[in-house]
Amino acid sequence: MKRKIVVAVTGLNNTDNPGPGIPVIRGIRDSQLFDVRIIGLAYENLEPGIYMHDHVDKTYQVPYPSTGSDALIKRLEYINSIENIDVLIPNFDAELYTFMKSSKKLLQMGIHTFLPTLEQFEERHKANLVEFGQKYEIDVPFSTSIFSEADIYSLPNSFSYPVMVKGKFYDAYIAYNAEQVKMHFNKISSKWGVPIIIQEFIKGTEVNVVALGDGTGQTIGAVPMRKQYITDKGKAWGGITLDDAKMLELTRKTIKATKWRGGMELELIKTNENRYYLLEINPRIPAWVYLAVGAGQNHPEALVRLALGEKVEPYSDYEVGKMFVRYSYDLICNIGEFEKLSTTGEL
Amino acid sequence: MQIKKNIAVSDSGFVFDPTSGESYTLNTVGVEIINLLKAGLHEDEIKHKILEEYEVSASAYDKSFIDFVAMLKNYELVEYAD
Numbered sequence: 001m002k003r004k005i006v007v008a009v010t011g012l013n014n015t016d017n018p019g020p021g022i023p024v025i026r027g028i029r030d031s032q033l034f035d036v037r038i039i040g041l042a043y044e045n046l047e048p049g050i051y052m053h054d055h056v057d058k059t060y061q062v063p064y065p066s067t068g069s070d071a072l073i074k075r076l077e078y079i080n081s082i083e084n085i086d087v088l089i090p091n092f093d094a095e096l097y098t099f100m101k102s103s104k105k106l107l108q109m110g111i112h113t114f115l116p117t118l119e120q121f122e123e124r125h126k127a128n129l130v131e132f133g134q135k136y137e138i139d140v141p142f143s144t145s146i147f148s149e150a151d152i153y154s155l156p157n158s159f160s161y162p163v164m165v166k167g168k169f170y171d172a173y174i175a176y177n178a179e180q181v182k183m184h185f186n187k188i189s190s191k192w193g194v195p196i197i198i199q200e201f202i203k204g205t206e207v208n209v210v211a212l213g214d215g216t217g218q219t220i221g222a223v224p225m226r227k228q229y230i231t232d233k234g235k236a237w238g239g240i241t242l243d244d245a246k247m248l249e250l251t252r253k254t255i256k257a258t259k260w261r262g263g264m265e266l267e268l269i270k271t272n273e274n275r276y277y278l279l280e281i282n283p284r285i286p287a288w289v290y291l292a293v294g295a296g297q298n299h300p301e302a303l304v305r306l307a308l309g310e311k312v313e314p315y316s317d318y319e320v321g322k323m324f325v326r327y328s329y330d331l332i333c334n335i336g337e338f339e340k341l342s343t344t345g346e347l
Numbered sequence: 348m349q350i351k352k353n354i355a356v357s358d359s360g361f362v363f364d365p366t367s368g369e370s371y372t373l374n375t376v377g378v379e380i381i382n383l384l385k386a387g388l389h390e391d392e393i394k395h396k397i398l399e400e401y402e403v404s405a406s407a408y409d410k411s412f413i414d415f416v417a418m419l420k421n422y423e424l425v426e427y428a429d
Contacts (some may be wrong), residue, residue, distance in 0.1 A: 203365070240368040243365035243366055244368070321355075321368075
């Protein structure tokens with residue numbers, strides 16, 4: 001018999017640049033172990049997941065992370081008093097810090113999370129990637145952080161164009177000269193603040209791994225993927241699972257060395273010489289996680305079990321050549337739903 | 348020269364490289380040559396079989412075969428025994 005649990009999930013922005021919320025929910029709903037009630041936590045009242053009632057049982061608006069953890073905790077206390085949440089899965093980079101800081105308070109409320117430690121979260125930051133690569137002997141592109149336009153003109157001579165210009169949380173653009181760096185600097189910093197990371201451009205094929213660490217150094221699951229179709233925002237619109245021992249080895253090495261706790265996505269570049277460079281570690285489950293579920297590794301289910309303190313056996317296999325193709329779909333909603341969410345903060 | 352062991356080739360001519368995730372399509376003769384390579388036949392044996400089966404001159408075959416093998420190498424679908 002399936003066990004009844006309540007799981008709260010953020011990242012319901014299932015747009016053309018989707019958050020991982022809906023794929024995470026699909027994974028948990030596929031579970032043969034859990035009979036789950038899904039509580040959506042939304043920041044914006046037009047996040048599509050709010051209106052996807054087959055996936056989300058009830059949604060509550062929550063305050064933006066920038067308002068601080070006190071406001072968030074207060075809101076979660078209210079939600080929890082109604083819903084009795086067992087597990088909470090945050091899915092946005094920008095909110096993770098707040099949830100990690102609040103994890104003890106959440107646990108006191110009976111809400112389990114399974115997140116990286118603050119140290120793990122900080123050391124894999126894009127701005128710290130060079131030190132991360134040196135510490136764990138992993139190839140990474142050379143990069144440096146800049147804080148003002150003036151810094152652009154004093155970039156180290158070791159940089160040659162093109163370079164990648166990246167925001168601390170999101171956005172990455174290629175720049176072929178200093179003027180383009182300046183343009184991207186202004187665009188990204190106005191949205192996400194500083195620092196802006198200037199990274200060596202590595203030519204090759206972008207490949208990714210979705211993985212889950214149990215916090216002791218063990219890899220619970222890992223599935224490598226190549227994006228087959230990329231949107232203008234660099235997001236995968238189609239992808240295929242790979243049989244790539246080197247990518248899996250690199251993932252296990254990273255998880256073992258860092259004792260990674262929680263979901264993660266490794267963004268890698270495979271060069272023509274078959275060398276792998278680590279571009280980023282995203283400290284959460286990626287939006288394409290349902291491909292892993294389809295290939296035989298249900299990472300969202302495993303994460304819920306880990307959060308509940310259960311022992312989870314590592315996945316040993318997955319189906320190679322499994323593909324995903326994203327699609328867009330117009331949900332028809334009544335104004336009454338929008339009104340209810342806008343006025344009461346609940347739907 | 349041999350086709351890498353993990354390369355999947357279907358009868359329809361669809362080739363899938365599970366390491367890179369790339370896929371390719373072959374015509375009938377391409378499928379036949381790949382399958383002969385997979386079966387371990389030497390290049391001379393393959394040439395003999397194709398020339399027997401199709402109306403093609405040895406020089407035209409050689410040119411096409413060299414192009415085909417160059418493509419297989421470029422896409423990293425073949426490997427060489429030590």
